[in-house]
Amino acid sequence: NAGVTQTPKFQVLKTGQSMTLQCAQDMNHNSMYWYRQDPGMGLRLIYYSASEGTTDKGEVPNGYNVSRLNKREFSLRLESAAPSQTSVYFCASSGSGQSSYNEQFFGPGTRLTVL
Amino acid sequence: GDSVTQMEGPVTLSEEAFLTINCTYTATGYPSLFWYVQYPGEGLQLLLKATKADDKGSNKGFEATYRKETTSFHLEKGSVQVSDSAVYFCALTRPAQKLVFGQGTRLTINP
Numbered sequence: 001n002a003g004v005t006q007t008p009k010f011q012v013l014k015t016g017q018s019m020t021l022q023c024a025q026d027m028n029h030n031s032m033y034w035y036r037q038d039p040g041m042g043l044r045l046i047y048y049s050a051s052e053g054t055t056d057k058g059e060v061p062n063g064y065n066v067s068r069l070n071k072r073e074f075s076l077r078l079e080s081a082a083p084s085q086t087s088v089y090f091c092a093s094s095g096s097g098q099s100s101y102n103e104q105f106f107g108p109g110t111r112l113t114v115l
Numbered sequence: 116g117d118s119v120t121q122m123e124g125p126v127t128l129s130e131e132a133f134l135t136i137n138c139t140y141t142a143t144g145y146p147s148l149f150w151y152v153q154y155p156g157e158g159l160q161l162l163l164k165a166t167k168a169d170d171k172g173s174n175k176g177f178e179a180t181y182r183k184e185t186t187s188f189h190l191e192k193g194s195v196q197v198s199d200s201a202v203y204f205c206a207l208t209r210p211a212q213k214l215v216f217g218q219g220t221r222l223t224i225n226p
Contacts, residue, residue, distance in 0.1 A: 004158075033213075040218075042204065042216055042217065042218040042219045043159075043204070043216050043219075045213065048213060058213075090158055090159070092159075094214075103149065103161055103164065104159075104161075104214055105161075106151075106158035106159040106160070107158050108157060108158045109157070109158050
């Protein structure tokens with residue numbers, strides 16, 4: 001039981017390049033999330049998926065797209081990277097229903113630098 | 116909307132000192148409350164939680180009590196260790212709603 005896994009762990013891009021961050025969970029959770037964490041700013045929600053087949057914008061969706069490929073996988077794509085997207089990206093998942101209390105489980109993060 | 120306010124950091128203590136990190140919230144209804152911990156270079160881990168008023172969450176010597184009358188969920192530990200150095204996040208959620216995080220408090224424990 002690996003929990004939430006993310007790839008890659010580190011990435012350096014040049015401005016204008018594109019890339020996809022991958023996330024997978026093996027807990028049979030319905031909901032998945034992408035956050036970014038910048039120094040001194042806590043976590044900000046980029047996009048989330050409440051269930052397979054649905055996605056919704058969070059606080060800071062501009063410059064990103066997401067795909068909920070199936071129940072396990074939720075990817076985040078940067079179409080044209082900008083230095084302002086230098087950050088640490090975390091994927092999370094949670095179950096649904098009262099018993100789960102919406103507790104979220106986090107992956108180890110992807111550290112992205114855009115030059 | 117819902118919000119969480121945490122004590123501003125950074126907080127620096129000596130080993131074996133008493134720790135309190137304040138957290139207050141604004142939410143309608145009856146949220147569940149959480150403390151998450153982030154060790155250097157890692158993702159967030161759930162530290163403890165409380166789902167109704169007067170519940171006390173506890174784990175690894177940390178405790179927090181859900182106080183509805185003061186809308187607070189302060190984190191406490193009686194004797195901190197160097198290994199407790201981390202960033203601590205208070206958070207809340209309501210049924211079918213997303214997690215709302217505080218801004219995080221960086222804690223450093225000196226030997």
